[in-house]
Amino acid sequence: MIKPFIKKHISKNLFAFLKNNFNIIKSVFKKPINNFFKKNNYKSVLLSYLRRPFIEGVKHYHTNNQECFYAAMIFDELNYNVDIVEYDYTGNIDYSKYDVIYGFGWPLVNRFLNNTDKKIVSIYYATGMEDNYNNFMSLKRIKEFYNKKNRYILSSARLERNLFTEQLVLVDAIITLGNSLAAETYKSFFNKVYNLPSFFYKTKDYREILANKNFIDSRKKFLWFGSGGLIHKGLDILLEIFASRKDIDLHICGPVEKESEFVDLYCNELYKTNNIHCHGFIDINSSKFVEILSQCAFCIYPTCGEGGSPAVLTTVGNGGLIPVVTKEATVEIGNFGVLISDISLESVAKAIDNCVNLSESELAAQSLAAGEYVNNNNSSEIYYVNLKKIISDILK
Numbered sequence: 001m002i003k004p005f006i007k008k009h010i011s012k013n014l015f016a017f018l019k020n021n022f023n024i025i026k027s028v029f030k031k032p033i034n035n036f037f038k039k040n041n042y043k044s045v046l047l048s049y050l051r052r053p054f055i056e057g058v059k060h061y062h063t064n065n066q067e068c069f070y071a072a073m074i075f076d077e078l079n080y081n082v083d084i085v086e087y088d089y090t091g092n093i094d095y096s097k098y099d100v101i102y103g104f105g106w107p108l109v110n111r112f113l114n115n116t117d118k119k120i121v122s123i124y125y126a127t128g129m130e131d132n133y134n135n136f137m138s139l140k141r142i143k144e145f146y147n148k149k150n151r152y153i154l155s156s157a158r159l160e161r162n163l164f165t166e167q168l169v170l171v172d173a174i175i176t177l178g179n180s181l182a183a184e185t186y187k188s189f190f191n192k193v194y195n196l197p198s199f200f201y202k203t204k205d206y207r208e209i210l211a212n213k214n215f216i217d218s219r220k221k222f223l224w225f226g227s228g229g230l231i232h233k234g235l236d237i238l239l240e241i242f243a244s245r246k247d248i249d250l251h252i253c254g255p256v257e258k259e260s261e262f263v264d265l266y267c268n269e270l271y272k273t274n275n276i277h278c279h280g281f282i283d284i285n286s287s288k289f290v291e292i293l294s295q296c297a298f299c300i301y302p303t304c305g306e307g308g309s310p311a312v313l314t315t316v317g318n319g320g321l322i323p324v325v326t327k328e329a330t331v332e333i334g335n336f337g338v339l340i341s342d343i344s345l346e347s348v349a350k351a352i353d354n355c356v357n358l359s360e361s362e363l364a365a366q367s368l369a370a371g372e373y374v375n376n377n378n379s380s381e382i383y384y385v386n387l388k389k390i391i392s393d394i395l396k
Contacts, residue, residue: 030086032093037076044081046093047071048103049125051086060201060284063310064127066380071102071125074388078395095120100395109166123394124167126176128307129330130185131160131168137304137328138232141343145231153261156236158229158305173394175387177307178330194390197332198308199383203284206320206371209293213320215363218297220356221249223321225282225299226311228255230262234302234326237348239269242276248356249275250300251292253282284314293319297363298355300324302340302348306331313378320371322363324351332377336369 032046033054053065054072072082080100085093087105095101096116101108102123111122128134138157146152168174168186174193176182183195222242226233235252242250256270256278257263263270270278282289299315301324309329315321323329323337333339340351358366376382 030089031091032083032085032089034083036072036082036084039076039079039081041079041081043079043099044083044097045075045100045102046095046098046107047075047082047084048087048089048101048105048107049084051084054084063199063201066199066201067125067127070380070384070387071391074384074391075100075102077388078392102391104164104167105162108171109164112166112170121173121395122167122171123391124171124174126174126186126307128177129182129305129328130189131163133185134305135159138229141231141234141304145236149265151261151265153231153259153265156229156231156259156262158232175390179308179332181327182307182330192394194393196308196386196390197378197383198310198313199378199380200310200313200317200374201284202317202375202379204290204293204318206316206318206375207368209290209318210320210364210367210371213294213297213367215297215360215367218295219358219360219363220247221251221296222298222300222324222352222355223251223253223292223296223315224301225253225315226301226303228258230256230259232304234304234343234348236262236266237302237343237345238300239266239276240345241349241352243269243273246275248352249277251296252276252278253280253289253292255281284318289318293321296321297367298322298324298338300348300352301329302326302343304328304343313374316370317374317378320367322355322366322370324355332373334369334373336366336373 033051036054049068053068058065058069075082085107090106093107095111095114096118098120100121101111103125138159142152142157168189174186174190175196176186177196177198180195183193186193224235224238238250269276299312299321301312303326305328309331312323312325312329312331316323323333326340326343338351338355341347
């Protein structure tokens with residue numbers, strides 16, 4: 001009798017303590033990392049992004065891990081002491097010790113609530129299109145989805161709840177991932193905006209994959225390679241098109257099962273349609289990834305808003321897939337890609353038809369050009385060089 005009583009009340013009291021002190025506990029675990037490189041420089045920078053890469057090392061499941069570490073390396077090379085803090089940290093920060101605040105989130109915004117006589121350069125590192133614009137585009141897709149399915153599925157949007165208007169207006173400069181279109185979404189609020197093409201993790205040789213590819217078979221096979229926000233990224237449109245046609249195949253790579261409301265509505269298309277193949281999350285180091293890249297000629301991504309689309313770059317850079325994208329993907333497609341004119345079933349279907357009508361020689365030439373362009377312009381090394389140039393220009 002005594003043990004159950006003690007267990008019950010300890011558990012209850014512990015839960016109450018954790019609940020009442022959640023923000024304090026969270027702040028302890030997100031405490032800033034001070035002087036990561038252990039230098040004794042004259043100037044200091046606070047990076048507000050992610051702490052994990054500096055604790056566990058860079059993991060290649062998302063490019064944001066490398067983005068954080070590259071920024072730290074660049075400031076170290078520019079002779080700054082580098083402190084790192086989680087972007088949602090709300091604890092106390094002594095801003096008077098910093099010459100630069102770089103990144104986004106609460107530590108950047110709270111700098112403007114803490115006046116100091118010291119001049120602090122503030123740089124907003126934006127990971128996609130401007131948040132208000134992104135939210136509008138994402139909700140527009142949610143409304144279109146409701147009109148056809150009578151369901152609001154906000155879990156399949158990509159919404160930014162914390163808009164942080166201060167970091168949009170009060171900073172000294174903005175760096176945004178993506179091409180010039182991504183940068184334009186900020187320029188109605190702020191002038192000093194730098195666009196920075198994203199990068200991809202290179203794990204395969206696209207030339208080797210293309211050398212062994214059967215373009216006759218692959219020209220009717222498409223790959224959707226993405227993460228969360230399935231409606232935002234147009235997967236609903238693709239499922240409806242491919243389910244109605246048996247002459248083309250769609251391969252899907254991503255954690256689709258995490259969006260259960262979406263899966264419930266498209267269960268038949270996802271799992272019971274012969275020409276639609278849902279693989280779930282795929283490790284880009286795996287042989288399965290090579291197999292899918294070898295089967296498909298195209299990466300299709302009718303998204304309504306991205307920051308340079310590392311997912312698209314991953315398939316093009318590693319496999320030479322031809323990008324079939326909306327302009328909102330914010331990637332350059334030159335004369336090797338296929339543009340989806342707008343985010344509608346009709347426009348996506350038309351782009352697919354344009355793809356399957358390409359000749360074998362056109363497919364081979366465009367695939368090679370796509371792989372070459374992305375490897376020459378979107379490698380992690382190029383990203384590093386470009387970011388260092390931008391930061392140096394802002395600080396001069």
